[in-house]
Amino acid sequence: MAAANDLSRILPAAVDGFDAQRSAQRHLIQPWPVASSIGATALGLIGSGEGIYITDGDGRRLIDGPAGMWCVNLGHRREELARALYEQALQLSYNTPWYTMNAPSALLAERIAAHAPVDLGHVFFTTGGSSAVETALRFMQFMNNVRGRREKKLILSRGAAYHGSTYLTASLNGRPRERDWMDGVEQLVVKLSCPDPFRRPPGMTVEGFADLLIDEFREVVARIGADRIGAFVAEPVQASGGVIVPPPGYLKRIRQLCRDNDILYISDEVVTAFGRLGHVFASGDVFDLEPDMITFAKGVTSGYFPLGGVVISERLLEELRRTNRPDALFGHGLTYSSHPIGCAVALRNLDLLEAGALEHARAVAPYFQDRLKELEDLPLVGEVRGVGLMACIECVADRQSNNPLALDKDVGRRIDQHCQALGLLVRPLVNMCVMSPPIVITTGQIDDMVAILREGISRTMDDLRRDGVWQG
Known part of the structure; x- marks a missing residue:
C-alpha cells in the first residue's frame, strides 16, 4: 500500500486542506445543509485513516468514534x-x-x-x-x-x-x-x-x-x-x-x-x-x-x-x-x-469477520459498555445506553425531569468540539453523543476514548455554566 502522503500525486486537494475547503465552498453541496449556507460550506477535512484513527486536515490524529457513519467496522486502511x-x-x-x-x-x-x-x-x-x-x-x-x-x-x-x-x-x-x-x-x-x-x-x-x-x-x-x-x-x-x-x-x-x-x-x-x-x-x-x-x-x-x-x-x-x-x-x-x-x-x-473480528467484538463489547456507563457520574449525563459496540451518551439539564437541555440544543456539538481538540471524533445529535467505533477497537483504545469523552463533557459543563444556560 502506498503511504498516505503519496496520494498528493493523484489528489492534491485531498491533502491540501485550504484548496479542498475552498473548492467545496465554491462547488460542493454537502449533505444536510441549511438554506442560509447551502452550496457555500466546507466541513472538516479528513485526510487519511488507519485502524481506528483518522487524521484531519490539520494533521491531528483522532479516534474515529462514529466509524465513519456506523460503517468502517474493520477499520481504516485494511490492505486486505x-x-x-x-x-x-x-x-x-x-x-x-x-x-x-x-x-x-x-x-x-x-x-x-x-x-x-x-x-x-x-x-x-x-x-x-x-x-x-x-x-x-x-x-x-x-x-x-x-x-x-x-x-x-x-x-x-x-x-x-x-x-x-x-x-x-x-x-x-x-x-x-x-x-x-x-x-x-x-x-x-x-x-x-x-x-x-x-x-x-x-x-x-x-x-x-x-x-x-x-x-x-x-x-x-x-x-x-x-x-x-x-x-x-x-x-x-x-x-x-x-x-x-x-x-x-x-x-x-x-x-x-x-x-x-x-x-x-x-x-x-x-x-x-x-x-x-x-x-x-x-x-x-x-x-x-x-x-x-x-x-x-x-x-x-x-x-x-x-x-x-x-x-x-x-x-x-x-x-x-x-x-x-x-x-x-x-x-x-x-x-x-x-x-x-x-x-x-x-x-x-x-x-x-468470520476469522476473528466478530469474536473480538463480542469480547470487548461488555468492557466498552461498562466503561462508558461510568460517565453517568457526570451531572450533565442523564443516561448512557447501548448494546454491542454502539452507545449513546444523552445529556439532560436535570435528572428529575430528564429535560434534554431545552436551553441549549447544541450541547452535543460543544462536546464534539472539545473532544476533537483532545483527539476524538464524536457523532453529535443535539443533546446526545453517539459512539460506534470500529469493532477492532482494543480495551486500551476504549480507555483512551472514555477519558477524552469525560474531559470533553467536563469542559462542556464549564462552558454551559459560564454561559448561564445550565446550573448543574
Missing part, C-alpha cells in the same frame, strides 16, 4: 479489503444486472443467507441502506398487488426511526427536524411511539412500558384494519435516533402480532449487521427474531465500497412462484445492483 477491490476491478469492473450476472454476487448471496435467520435465504443487492429499505418496501407493494390485496400498503414506523433518504424511506423517519421542510408520502405511513425506555411515562416500569407499546400496536391495527397494513419496519436498535434499545421482549411480541395479522416484518439492520453487535445479523442472534426481510448496508463492506441489500424469506418467494399471476413483473433494479467490486470486497470483509 483494498486489494480485494483492486483485484476485482482488474478482472471485471462492471456487468449489467438486467441480463448478466457475476460470480462474486452469487457467492456473497449464498454466504449471507447462511448467516441469516431460518428461511431467509435470498438476497437482492442494492447500493446502500436507503435503496435497501426502498427495495424491501417495493417488494411488499409488489407482493400485495400480485396477491390481489392492493389496499394492503400502509407502513408502520416509529418515532425516532431513521430508514433512509429516498422519498419513500425518508417518509418513515421519525425525527422531527427532518419533517419540517421536506415532503414525504404521508398517506402511506403510520407512526407508532418511540420505544425509548428512558423517555417512558413517569412512574412506569420498563415492563409496563413494553405493554403500553404492544397495546398501541394492537389499537392501531384494529383501528386501521390489518387488511390495509402491509409492513412494519423497525431497526433492532434505533441508531440515529440515539441508540435506543427497546424493552426486553418488545420486538418478539411485535413480530408475533405482525404474523397474526399478515403484516410483513422488515428488520432494518443497516447499522446493526456485520459486526456492530458481534454477529453478522442481530435479528436472530441477539434479539431471537425471524423477520420476513432484513435490510443491510454499511458494515457489509466496512465502508470500502457502496453496497446494500435485502434478505428475503423463502416463504414469500415460494408464494409468488405459486401465484396465478406468473407474468407479474417485479419491475425494480438499480444500475449498480450486485456490483462485482462491491460484492468482492464484501466477501473479503466477511472472511475477516
Whole structure:
C-alpha cells in the first residue's frame, strides 16, 4: 500500500486542506445543509485513516468514534479489503444486472443467507441502506398487488426511526427536524411511539412500558384494519435516533402480532449487521427474531465500497412462484445492483469477520459498555445506553425531569468540539453523543476514548455554566 502522503500525486486537494475547503465552498453541496449556507460550506477535512484513527486536515490524529457513519467496522486502511477491490476491478469492473450476472454476487448471496435467520435465504443487492429499505418496501407493494390485496400498503414506523433518504424511506423517519421542510408520502405511513425506555411515562416500569407499546400496536391495527397494513419496519436498535434499545421482549411480541395479522416484518439492520453487535445479523442472534426481510448496508463492506441489500424469506418467494399471476413483473433494479467490486470486497470483509473480528467484538463489547456507563457520574449525563459496540451518551439539564437541555440544543456539538481538540471524533445529535467505533477497537483504545469523552463533557459543563444556560 502506498503511504498516505503519496496520494498528493493523484489528489492534491485531498491533502491540501485550504484548496479542498475552498473548492467545496465554491462547488460542493454537502449533505444536510441549511438554506442560509447551502452550496457555500466546507466541513472538516479528513485526510487519511488507519485502524481506528483518522487524521484531519490539520494533521491531528483522532479516534474515529462514529466509524465513519456506523460503517468502517474493520477499520481504516485494511490492505486486505483494498486489494480485494483492486483485484476485482482488474478482472471485471462492471456487468449489467438486467441480463448478466457475476460470480462474486452469487457467492456473497449464498454466504449471507447462511448467516441469516431460518428461511431467509435470498438476497437482492442494492447500493446502500436507503435503496435497501426502498427495495424491501417495493417488494411488499409488489407482493400485495400480485396477491390481489392492493389496499394492503400502509407502513408502520416509529418515532425516532431513521430508514433512509429516498422519498419513500425518508417518509418513515421519525425525527422531527427532518419533517419540517421536506415532503414525504404521508398517506402511506403510520407512526407508532418511540420505544425509548428512558423517555417512558413517569412512574412506569420498563415492563409496563413494553405493554403500553404492544397495546398501541394492537389499537392501531384494529383501528386501521390489518387488511390495509402491509409492513412494519423497525431497526433492532434505533441508531440515529440515539441508540435506543427497546424493552426486553418488545420486538418478539411485535413480530408475533405482525404474523397474526399478515403484516410483513422488515428488520432494518443497516447499522446493526456485520459486526456492530458481534454477529453478522442481530435479528436472530441477539434479539431471537425471524423477520420476513432484513435490510443491510454499511458494515457489509466496512465502508470500502457502496453496497446494500435485502434478505428475503423463502416463504414469500415460494408464494409468488405459486401465484396465478406468473407474468407479474417485479419491475425494480438499480444500475449498480450486485456490483462485482462491491460484492468482492464484501466477501473479503466477511472472511475477516468470520476469522476473528466478530469474536473480538463480542469480547470487548461488555468492557466498552461498562466503561462508558461510568460517565453517568457526570451531572450533565442523564443516561448512557447501548448494546454491542454502539452507545449513546444523552445529556439532560436535570435528572428529575430528564429535560434534554431545552436551553441549549447544541450541547452535543460543544462536546464534539472539545473532544476533537483532545483527539476524538464524536457523532453529535443535539443533546446526545453517539459512539460506534470500529469493532477492532482494543480495551486500551476504549480507555483512551472514555477519558477524552469525560474531559470533553467536563469542559462542556464549564462552558454551559459560564454561559448561564445550565446550573448543574
